[in-house]
Amino acid sequence: MWQHTVKKEISFVGVGLHSGKPVKLTVKPSAADSGICFKRSDLAGDRVVNASVYKVSDTSLATTLAHDDVFVGTTEHLLAALSGLDIDNVLVEIDSDELPIMDGSAAPFVHLLKMNRKVQKAARLMMKIVKPMTFKDGDTEVTVKPFNGFKVTSNIIFDHPVIESQSYTVNVNFESFSKEIASARTFGFLEQVEYLRANGKALGGSLDNAVVIDRDGIVNAEGLRFGDEFARHKVLDVIGDLALLGCPLLGHVTATKAGHTQHIAFMQMLAEHQDCWQLVHRDENGFEDVLDKVVMATKAAGKKVLPFLLPPMPATVQQVAC
Numbered sequence: 001m002w003q004h005t006v007k008k009e010i011s012f013v014g015v016g017l018h019s020g021k022p023v024k025l026t027v028k029p030s031a032a033d034s035g036i037c038f039k040r041s042d043l044a045g046d047r048v049v050n051a052s053v054y055k056v057s058d059t060s061l062a063t064t065l066a067h068d069d070v071f072v073g074t075t076e077h078l079l080a081a082l083s084g085l086d087i088d089n090v091l092v093e094i095d096s097d098e099l100p101i102m103d104g105s106a107a108p109f110v111h112l113l114k115m116n117r118k119v120q121k122a123a124r125l126m127m128k129i130v131k132p133m134t135f136k137d138g139d140t141e142v143t144v145k146p147f148n149g150f151k152v153t154s155n156i157i158f159d160h161p162v163i164e165s166q167s168y169t170v171n172v173n174f175e176s177f178s179k180e181i182a183s184a185r186t187f188g189f190l191e192q193v194e195y196l197r198a199n200g201k202a203l204g205g206s207l208d209n210a211v212v213i214d215r216d217g218i219v220n221a222e223g224l225r226f227g228d229e230f231a232r233h234k235v236l237d238v239i240g241d242l243a244l245l246g247c248p249l250l251g252h253v254t255a256t257k258a259g260h261t262q263h264i265a266f267m268q269m270l271a272e273h274q275d276c277w278q279l280v281h282r283d284e285n286g287f288e289d290v291l292d293k294v295v296m297a298t299k300a301a302g303k304k305v306l307p308f309l310l311p312p313m314p315a316t317v318q319q320v321a322c
């Protein structure tokens with residue numbers, strides 16, 4: 001299994017869902033083992049934030065990353081697109097503090113990224129789950145179990161006749177992600193949207209970039225893209241947040257009534273429970289090399305290492321890593 005980047009720079013323009021500000025996003029090729037990094041081109045100097053679970057600063061409405069005073073908001077849909085297409089190494093430049101929401105899904109990103117993938121002759125490091133682990137928070141739960149691939153299940157329950165309870169499971173790969181998950185849009189309830197707007201959030205939100213639900217049903221004239229679009233979008237969010245582990249996961253993750261806050265807490269717990277996973281290289285025939293975690297963490301210091309294996313690195317090291 002080789003790593004991937006993109007063949008050339010790919011740009012997207014849109015608005016931030018919460019800020020309402022126009023933003024240009026450019027995905028640029030980067031070297032093997034450099035991971036995914038965000039750069040704020042509107043700020044002076046090289047203001048970079050790694051896509052790492054240790055850089056999460058806010059999960060209340062979307063997943064925001066930060067390093068010092070550099071913020072990058074609503075990262076999850078682009079990260080899902082990169083993860084779903086097995087793209088490991090890119091530099092993402094934005095000229096605002098929030099990624100563009102596009103149509104509320106990952107489809108616009110996937111459309112251009114999938115045509116521009118480029119293989120890098122460097123082995124992909126993968127996090128293989130060898131023992132189940134469960135994170136619980138009230139009535140929400142995120143579990144992971146061993147599985148020979150990457151599978152995600154989302155279970156949601158909303159007290160509204162349009163959603164009620166939905167469940168969606170996908171064995172994530174390039175094809176299934178593109179067809180079943182990428183175009184599922186984010187959603188919200190009308191009263192919630194009105195409340196957010198009154199508090200200076202969701203300023204870029206519209207029926208062009210979200211499914212909006214009121215008491216009577218779906219407000220969007222075109223209706224839903226899938227009958228279970230809500231559960232599919234939750235799968236998309238799980239995949240996007242899991243990209244913050246820094247390498248692909250081999251396992252089956254099930255998220256029940258969970259949101260970004262629980263996804264991140266689950267990943268932090270997983271990073272600490274090193275008995276639940278191994279780092280492996282896997283060849284095309286499925287043969288695996290198991291890498292010793294301790295050796296990786298110590299020998300690779302100063303080079304690219306998985307973000308969860310070391311405490312947050314100083315900014316200067318991160319910039320070199322990009």
Ligand SMILES: [Zn+2]
Nearest residue numbers: 076186233237
């Ligand atoms: Zn989302």
